[in-house]
Amino acid sequence: MNSDTMLTVDKLEVVYKRAITAVQGISLSVARGQIVAVIGTNGAGKSTTLRAISGFIGIDDARVTDGSVTFKGQRIDNRPPHTIARLGIALVPEREKVFPNLSIAENLAAPVAARASRSERRRREELVYHFFPRLAELRAxxxxxxxxxxRQMLAIGSALVCHPELLLIDELSLGLAPVVVEGLMERLVQIRRELDITILLVEQSASVALAISDYGYVLENGRVVLDGDAARLKDHPEIKEFYLGQARAGDRRSYAEIKQYRRSRRWYG
Ligand SMILES: Nc1ncnc2c1ncn2[C@@H]1O[C@H](COP(=O)(O)OP(=O)(O)OP(=O)(O)O)[C@@H](O)[C@H]1O
Ligand SMILES: [Mg+2]
Structure with missing residues (x-):
């Protein structure tokens, strides 16, 4: 393990309701200061992995049944979410990202500890407005x-007010126009640069995620099937074909052929 390693997920297995194995031996690592992408299609286990790291799987009656999650040298698997949040991990969840009945300002105040002073709350709120001026305009x-x-800006803001060292982001691009997604991704790069925050990003859209990432993992059926430097993953034929939609007409190999190819040659970037 590299001394800069912030998060290590080792042979993680997650089972829902003591019956459904959603993640089957995923290993990944995130170094301090990196943006790392986890990509994959519906049901690959992306959200489950992020929720296992942040402790929220317990809410869905799921548990880490094998393997481990280590954050800054400390085991955190199956710890409750508030403990993990205190250690410096914040999750921007896939669903229910904001409180719909609270104003933007109230949403940003909610995650801050009750003992924080008024000026401290204000400072944290202003930090979010620095990255997302649009939210300041709409604060009421x-x-x-x-x-x-x-809503995505506010969800990221609600995580930032917790002053995380590691930000976990689940599907930022879902349902948004490409130009909006591009703006959000640029903001993440700025946040990493200015706040020195490490980011683990889950996306169905490989092109969006790999464009700003240093390293990427591809998940399928609860397993890592490919990983490598983001720049090299983008050029990988399988990624192009299945995740970037760049296959030429008439040049489409069958899924089974691709599977065969995959079995015969695990690809390291
Ligand atoms: N609360 C739950 N109870 C039981 N099974 C679940 C639950 N949540 C997810 N699963 C199962 O775990 C597997 C992985 O789901 P997960 O949500 O992690 O996938 P995902 O990669 O995030 O997919 P998507 O891109 O659709 O969000 C799926 O087979 C799913 O049906
Ligand atoms: Mg998901």
């Missing part, structure tokens, strides 16, 4: 009335 508007893009 309730979460439920925001556009999809504004």
């Amino acid at each position: 508007r309730i979460g439920g009335l925001l556009s999809g893009g504004e």
Whole structure:
């Protein structure tokens, strides 16, 4: 393990309701300061992995049944979410990202510890407005009335006010116009640069995620099937074909052929 390693997920297995194995031996690592992408299609186990790291799987009656999650040298698997949050991990969840009946300002105040002073709350709120000036303009508007893009900004903001060292982000691009997604991704790069925050990003959209990432993992059926430097993953034929939709007509290999190819040649970037 590299001394810069912030997060290590080792042979992680997650089982829902003592019956459904959603993640079957995933290993990945994130170094301090990196942006790392986890990509994969529906049901691959992306959200489960992020929720296992952040401790939220317990809410869905799921448990880490094998393997481990280590954050800054400390085992955190199956710890409750508030403990993990205190250690410096914040999750921007896939669903229920904001409180729909609270204003933007109230949404940003909610995650901050009750003992924080008024000026401290204000400082944290202003930090979010620095990255997302649009939220400052709308600060009295309730979460439920925001556009999809504004809602994502608020969800990221709600994580930032917790001052995380590691930000876990689940599907930022879902349902948003490409230009909106591009803006959000640029903001993540700025956040990493200015706040020195490490980011683990889950996306169905490989092109979006790999464009800003240093390293990527591809998940399928609860397993890592490919991993490598983001720049090299983008050029990988399988990624192009299945995740970037760049296959030429008439040049499409069958899924079974691809599977065979995959079995015969695990690809390291
Ligand atoms: N609360 C739950 N109870 C039981 N099974 C679940 C639950 N949540 C997810 N699963 C199962 O775990 C597997 C992985 O789901 P997960 O949500 O992690 O996938 P994902 O990669 O995030 O997919 P998507 O891109 O659709 O969000 C799926 O087979 C799913 O049906
Ligand atoms: Mg998901």
